[in-house]
Amino acid sequence: MTLGSGGGADMIHGGEPVLEVSGLTIALPAGADRASAVRDVTFDVGRGEIVCLVGESGSGKSVIAQAVMGLLPKPLPVTGGRIVLQGEDITHASPARLRELRATRMSMIFQEPMTALNPVMTCGDQIDEVLQQHTRFAPAERRRKVLDVVREVLLPEPERMIASYPHQLSGGQRQRIMIAMALVLDPVLLIADEPTTALDVTTQAQILKLVLQLQQRHGTGVLFITHDFGVVAEIAHRVAVLRLGDLVELAPKAQLLQRPQHAYTRMLIASVPALRMHERPADPTAPVVLQVKGLNKTYVDRRWFGQHRTVHAAKNVDLEIRRGQTLGIVGESGSGKSTVARCIVRLVDPSSGSVRLGSDDIAELSARALRPLRRRVQIVFQDPYRSLNPRRTVRDAMIEGPMNYGLAREPALQRARQLLEMVRMDAGALERYPHQFSGGQRQRICIARALMMEPELLVADEAVSALDVSVQAQVLRLFEEIRERLNLAMLFITHDLRVASQVCDTLAVMNQGEVVEMGPAHRVFGAPQHAYTRALFAAAPGRDFSFGAGAAAA
Amino acid sequence: MSQSEYAELSVEAASIVAQPGAWARVRRNVSVRIGGAVLLLLALAALTAPWLGTVDPTLFDPASRDLLPGRAGEITTLEGETIQHRFLMGSDSFGRDIYSRVLFGTRVSLIVGVCTALLAVAFGVAFGLVSGFLRRVDGVLMRVMDGLMAIPAILIAIALVAMWKGSLPTVVVAIAIPEIPRVTRLVRSLVLSIREEPYVEAAVSLGTPTALIMWRHVLPNCVAPLIVQGTFICASGILTEAILSFLGVGLSPDIPTWGNVMAEGRAQFNQYPHNIFFPGVFLAVTVLAVNILGDGLRDTLDPKMARRL
Numbered sequence: 001m002t003l004g005s006g007g008g009a010d011m012i013h014g015g016e017p018v019l020e021v022s023g024l025t026i027a028l029p030a031g032a033d034r035a036s037a038v039r040d041v042t043f044d045v046g047r048g049e050i051v052c053l054v055g056e057s058g059s060g061k062s063v064i065a066q067a068v069m070g071l072l073p074k075p076l077p078v079t080g081g082r083i084v085l086q087g088e089d090i091t092h093a094s095p096a097r098l099r100e101l102r103a104t105r106m107s108m109i110f111q112e113p114m115t116a117l118n119p120v121m122t123c124g125d126q127i128d129e130v131l132q133q134h135t136r137f138a139p140a141e142r143r144r145k146v147l148d149v150v151r152e153v154l155l156p157e158p159e160r161m162i163a164s165y166p167h168q169l170s171g172g173q174r175q176r177i178m179i180a181m182a183l184v185l186d187p188v189l190l191i192a193d194e195p196t197t198a199l200d201v202t203t204q205a206q207i208l209k210l211v212l213q214l215q216q217r218h219g220t221g222v223l224f225i226t227h228d229f230g231v232v233a234e235i236a237h238r239v240a241v242l243r244l245g246d247l248v249e250l251a252p253k254a255q256l257l258q259r260p261q262h263a264y265t266r267m268l269i270a271s272v273p274a275l276r277m278h279e280r281p282a283d284p285t286a287p288v289v290l291q292v293k294g295l296n297k298t299y300v301d302r303r304w305f306g307q308h309r310t311v312h313a314a315k316n317v318d319l320e321i322r323r324g325q326t327l328g329i330v331g332e333s334g335s336g337k338s339t340v341a342r343c344i345v346r347l348v349d350p351s352s353g354s355v356r357l358g359s360d361d362i363a364e365l366s367a368r369a370l371r372p373l374r375r376r377v378q379i380v381f382q383d384p385y386r387s388l389n390p391r392r393t394v395r396d397a398m399i400e401g402p403m404n405y406g407l408a409r410e411p412a413l414q415r416a417r418q419l420l421e422m423v424r425m426d427a428g429a430l431e432r433y434p435h436q437f438s439g440g441q442r443q444r445i446c447i448a449r450a451l452m453m454e455p456e457l458l459v460a461d462e463a464v465s466a467l468d469v470s471v472q473a474q475v476l477r478l479f480e481e482i483r484e485r486l487n488l489a490m491l492f493i494t495h496d497l498r499v500a501s502q503v504c505d506t507l508a509v510m511n512q513g514e515v516v517e518m519g520p521a522h523r524v525f526g527a528p529q530h531a532y533t534r535a536l537f538a539a540a541p542g543r544d545f546s547f548g549a550g551a552a553a554a
Numbered sequence: 555m556s557q558s559e560y561a562e563l564s565v566e567a568a569s570i571v572a573q574p575g576a577w578a579r580v581r582r583n584v585s586v587r588i589g590g591a592v593l594l595l596l597a598l599a600a601l602t603a604p605w606l607g608t609v610d611p612t613l614f615d616p617a618s619r620d621l622l623p624g625r626a627g628e629i630t631t632l633e634g635e636t637i638q639h640r641f642l643m644g645s646d647s648f649g650r651d652i653y654s655r656v657l658f659g660t661r662v663s664l665i666v667g668v669c670t671a672l673l674a675v676a677f678g679v680a681f682g683l684v685s686g687f688l689r690r691v692d693g694v695l696m697r698v699m700d701g702l703m704a705i706p707a708i709l710i711a712i713a714l715v716a717m718w719k720g721s722l723p724t725v726v727v728a729i730a731i732p733e734i735p736r737v738t739r740l741v742r743s744l745v746l747s748i749r750e751e752p753y754v755e756a757a758v759s760l761g762t763p764t765a766l767i768m769w770r771h772v773l774p775n776c777v778a779p780l781i782v783q784g785t786f787i788c789a790s791g792i793l794t795e796a797i798l799s800f801l802g803v804g805l806s807p808d809i810p811t812w813g814n815v816m817a818e819g820r821a822q823f824n825q826y827p828h829n830i831f832f833p834g835v836f837l838a839v840t841v842l843a844v845n846i847l848g849d850g851l852r853d854t855l856d857p858k859m860a861r862r863l
Contacts, residue, residue, distance in 0.1 A: 347755050374761040381752040389753040391774040400770075401760035446756070453760065 016087065017044035018188045018221035019068065019106075023081035026063055026072065037063040037076055038245040045189065045221040050212075052232045052253075053225045054268070055242035056468035061225045064242075065191045068223070069108050070098035086188060103130050106189040107182035111197050113174035117166040123177045124150075124162025130184055149180045153210060172203035176210065183214060190215070191223045196231065200332035201495065205539035208234050227469065229272045230498070233257060233542030241265045271473035273498040275543065279522045282505055286322040287358075289456050289489035290344065290377075293318055295353035295363070297339050313339040315513040317353070319491075321457065321506075326483060326490040328504030328521065330497060330536070336513040337493045341461045344491065345379045346370055357456070375405055378450035382462035384442035388434040394445055395430040401453045412452075419448040422485075423478060440471035447478065451486070458482070459491045464499060476502055497540050501525055509533045576778070579854045586854065589847025596840055600660035608654035609639055611810040618649040623828050643832045646818050655810035656833050662811045663792050663840060666726055670791030671784040673730035678737020679780065683768050685738065686745025696742070699735035707732035711794055712803050720805050729794045733787045740783055744776045778855035785848035789841045796837055812837045 021044065026037045038060040045051045053061045066072045068083055070093065083091045085106060090098065102108075110116040118126060124146055131142045150158040153176040166174055175195060182190055192211065196204040212235060215222050224235060232239055232253065239256045241249045241264065249262040260266045295317040301309040314336045321327045329337040343350040346362055355363040357376055365373070381387045388397055398419070399412040407415075417427045423444040434442055443463065450458060460479065464472045480503055483490050494500050500507060501521065508518040509530065517530040528534045537543070580586055599606065609629055615636070618627035623644040628636050629651065643652040681699070685692045702710070707729075714728035748754060749772065757767050798804030799813025800820075807814050812833035819829020 345759050347758060371761055374759055377759070379756070379759050381756065383752060387752040387756060389757075389771050389775070391777075392770070400757065400762060404761040404763075449756070449760075 017046045018049075018086060019045040019223065020084040021064070021068070021081070022084075024064065024067065024078065024083065025080035026060075026067060026076050027079045029075040034244060036079070036245055038067075038242070038247075040081070041242075041245075041247045042081075043240050043247065043250055045223050047188070047221055048215065048219040049237045050215060050222040050224055050235055052236035052239045053223065053242060054227065054229065054232055054239060056227060056268075056470065058244070059242040060245040061242050062193055065108065065193050065223065065225055068189075068191060069102060069106065070095070100134070103182075103187065104134050104185050105187050106191065107185075107187045108191040108193065109175070109178045109182050109195045111194040113171065113178045113198075114166060116178055117174060119166055121165070122162065123164055123166060123169070127162070127177070127181050127184055130181055134185055145184065149184045150177075152183075152214070153177075153180045155180075170203075171199050172206060175199065175203075175207055179207075179210065179214070183218070183220070186218060187220065189221045189223065191225070193225045194227070195224075197226070197228070201497075201541070202332065202535060202539040204231075204541065208541065211235065228541065229257070229269060229469070230540065230542030241268065267470060271470040273473065273476065273496075273502045275498055275501045275525065275540075279520075280505055282325055282520075283322070286324055288320055289323050289358065290319065290321045290491070291354075291356040292320070292340070292344065293354045293356070295319075295340065295343055295355065296351045297336075297343055297348065298351045312513045314343065314350075317510075317513075317515055319508060319515070319518075321489040321491060323456070323489050324483070324487045325505045326492050326503050327506045327508065328492045328494065328500040329508045329510055330494060330500050331510035332495060332536070334512075335510040337510050338461055339513075340510070341379065341459050341491060341493050344457075345377050345459055346374070347379075375401065375453040376455055377457045377459065378453050378455040379459040379461060380443070380446050380450055380463040382465050384439045384446060384466060385434075387446045388442055388449075390434055393431055393433055397434075397445070398430070398449050398452050401449065405453075415452060416448070419451050420445075422451070422482070423448045438471075440467055440475060443467065443471075443475055444478065447475075447482070451482065455488070457489045457491060459493070461493045462495065463492075465494065465496065472499070479503055497525075497537060509536065576855060580851065583850040583854050585846050585850030587850075589843045589845070589850060592839065592843035593847065596660055596836075596843070597664060599657060600664055603654075603657040603661065606657060607640075607642070608657055609637075609651055611650065611654040611658040612808055613650065613654075615649040618645050619647055620822070620826055621645040621649075622826075623832075644826065644828045646815070646826075646829055647822060648818075652815060652829065652832055655815050656812065656836055658810040659812045659815060659833065660836065660840075662722070662805065662809065663795065663837070665722070666729065666795040667788040667792040667840075667844065669726045670730045670733065670794075671788040673726060674733035674737050674787050674791075675780055675784050677730070677734045679741050679773070679776070681734065681738040682741020683745060683772070685742045686749065686772075687764065687768060692742075695738075699738050702732065703735045705732075707790075708794060708797060711798060712801070715798060715803055720803070722805065725795060725798065725804055726791075729791045729798075733790070737780070737783060737787070740779060741776055744779060745772055748772050748775050778851075782848055782852040782855060785844055785851060789844040789848065792837070792841055792844070 022042045024041045025039050028034060028037050041064060043051065053064060055061045063072070063076060067078060070090065072078065078091055081091070082089055085101065090101065117123070127146045127149065128142055131137055131145060137145065146162055147158050150161055155161045155173060155176050169177065196207050199207060208231065211222065214220070226232060236253045238250065238252050240247055241262065243264045249256060249260065249265045256265065257269060260269055295314055296312070297314040299311045299313060317340055319327060329340060331337045339348070342348045344355055350363045353363060354361045357373060360373055362370060362373055395413070395416065398416040399409065402412045402415065403409065416430060420427055420429055425441065425444055425448070429445065437445065464475050467475060476499065479490070482488065492500065492503055504521045506518065507521040507524040508515045509524065509532065510516065511532045517524060517528065517533045524533065528537055610632065613629050613631060615627070615629045618629060618641065621627050621641045621644050623642060624640070625644065626638060626640045627645065629639045629649070630636050639651060641651055641653065643656060645651055681695060685695045710732045711728040714731065715725060718724040754767060754771050757771055762770070795804060795811065796813035799811045800817045802817060804813055805811055807818070815833040816830045819826065823830055
């Protein structure tokens with residue numbers, strides 16, 4: 001494999017690389033979909049360099065990280081190649097040696113800090129444990145070191161932080177603790193496995209900045225695993241692209257993002273949704289499909305003793321969607337965007353306010369009175385793996401709704417076949433079970449199932465968030481096509497601004513249960529008014545980078 | 555590059571694997587095979603008992619009392635004929651053939667085990683579904699179940715059998731009732747987690763009535779854990795029946811059950827241990843086989859356990 005190896009102008013590394021991986025091959029157990037998890041992978045990480053490993057799910061990027069750390073599960077043995085850490089071959093190092101190397105010379109941070117931290121130990125003790133295992137410092141010295149490193153990852157009130165348990169901290173703070181733990185012994189190599197994927201976009205921006213700062217200050221080599229090209233654009237020096245276990249391209253960031261060589265890289269980069277200020281002529285006279293006025297949802301945590309705790313998940317939300325238009329709601333987790341969606345579909349009962357579908361207010365209807373109106377609003381959920389009953393065939397899932405409303409089996413099947421064709425699925429899918437489909441295919445089936453009801457309003461609750469970027473692009477196109485062909489109203493909920501900019505005519509930005517800004521998408525993107533909107537946009541990774549500028553020409 | 559070429563490059567299209575179905579995994583599991591094979595053998599023996607060299611298990615002959623295993627002797631049929639018979643497992647103090655009683659006892663044990671499991675699961679599912687879906691009934695129903703669980707199962711069974719009388723159906727019911735709370739709790743917890751699944755919410759928005767949602771979406775996804783729980787109830791039912799019979803509060807002593815045979819042999823255990831040994835071995839092997847089968851089923855069917863590679 002002859003690939004351009006490093007040497008970009010924006011890179012500061014010199015001398016011997018911190019990590020060299022050459023010809024690494026890791027076998028998969030028999031019966032898997034391919035013979036090896038990764039095959040003949042060669043790359044290196046220099047001192048003070050950040051190398052991003054990018055790929056879609058199943059590409060083998062996490063397996064490489066586990067191999068370097070010596071954490072491979074038993075059924076996945078290294079069958080070929082070498083892993084060299086600072087000149088020492090650690091491919092087949094003993095468990096004892098690897099244990100010694102971890103934390104002192106290489107360390108790792110994970111995607112989900114809540115599960116990576118021990119819930120019954122204080123954060124300070126967990127950092128201290130690393131020192132206890134690998135150094136001979138006295139307790140007072142260790143405590144000083146712990147406080148230092150907590151200060152270094154910019155956590156406020158270090159004394160209070162080290163006395164806290166993981167559940168008492170926010171996601172971003174937990175990830176900072178993880179980073180502190182990883183860096184307390186000043187390793188030469190840091191492996192970050194999707195460390196910001198579970199975080200909100202503003203927190204993600206802060207964590208990325210922190211990793212950059214620390215890495216520059218200490219000259220740590222970083223192997224950064226991600227699926228997000230926005231993050232790559234923010235942080236990488238060099239980028240390695242993995243496809244089904246093969247390293248297909250390795251190049252400096254600017255070159256890879258703007259002049260990708262391999263067809264797969266080009267496809268991935270072309271699939272990254274661009275921040276697109278599209279302005280579609282909106283028909284202001286189109287009938288209003290959904291009008292939400294003063295919608296409130298409060299959760300009251302009733303206790304037998306003590307105070308009641310009230311959470312305002314949605315506060316005075318006003319929305320309006322006309323036929324043929326898409327309203328996007330963007331916001332971070334906990335902003336109340338999903339609560340609004342679930343109130344509109346009446347999966348939860350609103351506390352007050354009105355939800356008008358055409359001329360009917362469904363906010364306070366009883367379950368019985370609501371039934372005839374249900375079909376007019378349909379929803380597509382985030383997780384395609386849990387949206388279909390695993391024990392029912394696609395056919396049963398699709399005809400269930402129409403048959404609830406009295407459609408006979410034959411015409412329902414007829415419609416199911418038509419809709420499967422519309423979402424580009426084979427009619428043969430009808431007889432199969434959900435586990436026989438991939439995530440993207442399942443999401444298509446879920447969309448078709450929702451369309452079976454001939455709804456006036458289609459709600460997509462983070463419907464493309466769980467999908468790989470290339471699949472995401474396809475499903476987004478599908479949504480767009482459906483809205484045009486069926487002249488539907490759509491409510492599109494997402495945390496991803498790029499995705500929102502692709503499909504939305506109108507945009508509502510939510511923060512802590514309130515809509516802080518609403519207007520035509522191109523206006524909100526072009527000239528955000530509210531401070532929170534501006535902060536949210538500023539945090540979007542890779543916002544200054546035009547992806548694949550040269551890809552179209554290549 | 556056109557869209558269709560992109561679609562081909564997409565990793566997802568290439569990475570779909572047909573996973574072996576649950577049934578295939580179950581059949582390949584070693585524990586399931588061993589447990590299943592032993593149980594199948596026992597069931598066959600129980601069914602074909604009359605042709606396996608046995609005599610009517612209620613027959614006795616004072617001339618053949620307390621024979622050691624393998625001895626030949628004679629036994630009087632109901633018609634008054636005296637026939638030669640080899641006592642493979644010896645005889646008890648009435649001169650009854652232990653081999654015949656143990657083999658016919660297998661019938662009782664297996665019937666009691668299976669029926670108890672079915673009964674407990676049926677009621678547990680009904681209560682669990684109601685409890686999980688109707689929050690108003692939940693509190694009351696679960697407190698009743700808690701109360702039931704606070705009394706030792708064997709005491710409830712003894713009290714119930716004493717109240718009715720020791721026939722096969724009453725013994726089955728008496729053993730099943732104390733098992734119901736555990737199934738109820740299991741089903742309730744499954745319902746509470748399944749009803750939060752997006753596919754159930756999708757069914758709600760598709761206008762499916764609550765009763766149909768339970769039937770179509772919730773119940774089928776409870777089946778695997780219920781099968782597992784059912785096998786464990788089956789094992790404990792077999793044991794409880796043996797205990798009841800042994801204590802003399804189960805089926806009447808002339809009915810051949812393992813518990814009755816052991817109870818009969820208890821007084822002479824020092825001289826003639828075979829009276830207790832053979833039914834004991836059958837009981838242990840049966841319960842062990844059911845439990846091994848249950849373990850195998852749990853490993854293959856229960857998603858939480860199956861997730862390990």
